[in-house]
Amino acid sequence: MAPRGIPEPVLIRGTGLLGASIGLGLRAAGAEVLLHDPSPSAQAVAVDIGAGHPWEENCPQPGTVVVASPPDVTGQVVIDALQRFPDAVVLDIASVKVAIAAEVQAAVENGALSPAQSARYVGTHPMAGRERSGPVAARGQLFTAAPWVVCAAEGAEDRAVVAAEEIARTLGATVHRMDAADHDASVALISHLPQIAASLVSSRLQETPASALALAGNGLRDTTRIAASDPQLWVQILAANAEEIRRILYGVREDLDRLITTMEDPTAPGARLDIAQLMAEGNAGHARIPGKHGAPPQAFAVVTVIVDDTPGQISAVLHDVGEAGVNVEDLRMDHSAGHEVGMLEISVLPGRRQELTDALTAQGWKVV
Incomplete structure (x- = not known):
């Protein structure tokens, strides 16, 4: 029941x-x-x-x-x-x-x-x-x-x-x-804009040489992951929320115009400062995204372990992390271009980083 x-x-x-x-x-x-x-x-x-x-x-x-x-x-x-x-x-x-x-x-x-x-x-x-x-x-x-x-x-x-x-x-x-209006304004920024950005970046890859794409790492993969979404569905979503999305895109356009103007003469007085300010504004916005379980954002230390691209490697690393008594706050995998190995990035509390590094090294893992 x-x-x-x-x-x-x-x-x-x-x-x-x-x-x-x-x-x-x-x-x-x-x-x-x-x-x-x-x-x-x-x-x-x-x-x-x-x-x-x-x-x-x-x-x-x-x-x-x-x-x-x-x-x-x-x-x-x-x-x-x-x-x-x-x-x-x-x-x-x-x-x-x-x-x-x-x-x-x-x-x-x-x-x-x-x-x-x-x-x-x-x-x-x-x-x-x-x-x-x-x-x-x-x-x-x-x-x-x-x-x-x-x-x-x-x-x-x-x-x-x-x-x-x-x-x-x-x-x-x-x-x-x-409220319905507050909802639509919120999702325009936190859901619809990321989809648009991912699709626009991915569209630049259509004519990219394979030799360039071979260099792609997690930065490109993370940025473009949602670009694989269903186009037909997104046509309907974007059309239905066009007014709220358009307001945000106006602001994005202002930032892009500002950056383009700066990049046209990147050595001009104040140009480097403007670029730094734009990046810092991104840092400030990113820092507002809630952390684990909706808690305030928190910076973690990353322990990177080299693992072979064979079955059981990730579970073996995580077993040894558990044996060390260190909690995994986040986990991601990056693949090394041209080599059959992966880089397992384990996020932990900053105060436990050295402890985990020593423990995994003692177990024979290669820690970067």
């Missing part, structure tokens, strides 16, 4: 990565989940992986409807669900909230929905995903420790808000309440 506060059965409309992942997570928690998708093949895959059972017209009326449709049709599907299922709580998980709320309000104003019907709707946004898309990439743990924003409009039913928050908590997410 599902956790209290989630009316059952739960109908998920849309069986892509997020919809199928929600189905997997809710079923693991004991909820009855039904699935519906306009694509029979996507729905069949989601059913096959265990995300739920197919929804049919003769199925029991859902207690909760989770709309996981593409952003450009989410508003229409929300309105349809409010009309079709008179007792159901209806949530959506699209990454923009103002436009969908406006569609629901417009439906009230033109008489397609009553105020009582619209009160059963709550907009939400789980801040989780992967570069891969579709139900084949789904996993029930996708939302663990991820922010899940709940944007309840004034007048929303308490049971609808409770259901939205309970689903998020059941899936392991952390609930954040925000």
Whole structure:
């Protein structure tokens, strides 16, 4: 049986990565989940992986409807669900909230929905995903420790808000309440702008010689990782949040124009200072990103260990780190160009760096 506060059965409309992942997570928690998708093949895959059972017209009326449709049709599907299922709580998980709320309000104003019907709707946004898309990439743990924003409009039913928050908590997410406009402004900066930046940098690589790309390290990989995201999805997201994104891009353009002007004469008086100031402004912004578990940012020391590119090497290093009694604060892997070795970068508290270096060296590891 599902956790209290989630009316059952739960109908998920849309069986892509997020919809199928929600189905997997809710079923693991004991909820009855039904699935519906306009694509029979996507729905069949989601059913096959265990995300739920197919929804049919003769199925029991859902207690909760989770709309996981593409952003450009989410508003229409929300309105349809409010009309079709008179007792159901209806949530959506699209990454923009103002436009969908406006569609629901417009439906009230033109008489397609009553105020009582619209009160059963709550907009939400789980801040989780992967570069891969579709139900084949789904996993029930996708939302663990991820922010899940709940944007309840004034007048929303308490049971609808409770259901939205309970689903998020059941899936392991952390609930954040925000106004829809504040949400859209926030994600424009912390989610949409990074996607744009990654895509713009990656587009410069299209004609890059292979000899240059062979020099690529983690800096390029980290910067461009999310550029592998689904273009069709991002067309919808960026179009729906264009106003907020445009405001931020104006500021980015000012910074770029400033840098370009400086680089046109980098030896002019004050040019080097301007470059340094621009980099320092980046340092200051980066320092504001929360650290582990949402705690204040903290600088860690890095211990870099050379490992062979063979099975078991990383687990062996981590075993020896554990034996040394040092907690791993962060972990990343870089690969050496032209050599079948990797550089395992282990972040630890600064006061434990030398202790860990000595312990791993004593175990025969090559510490850089």
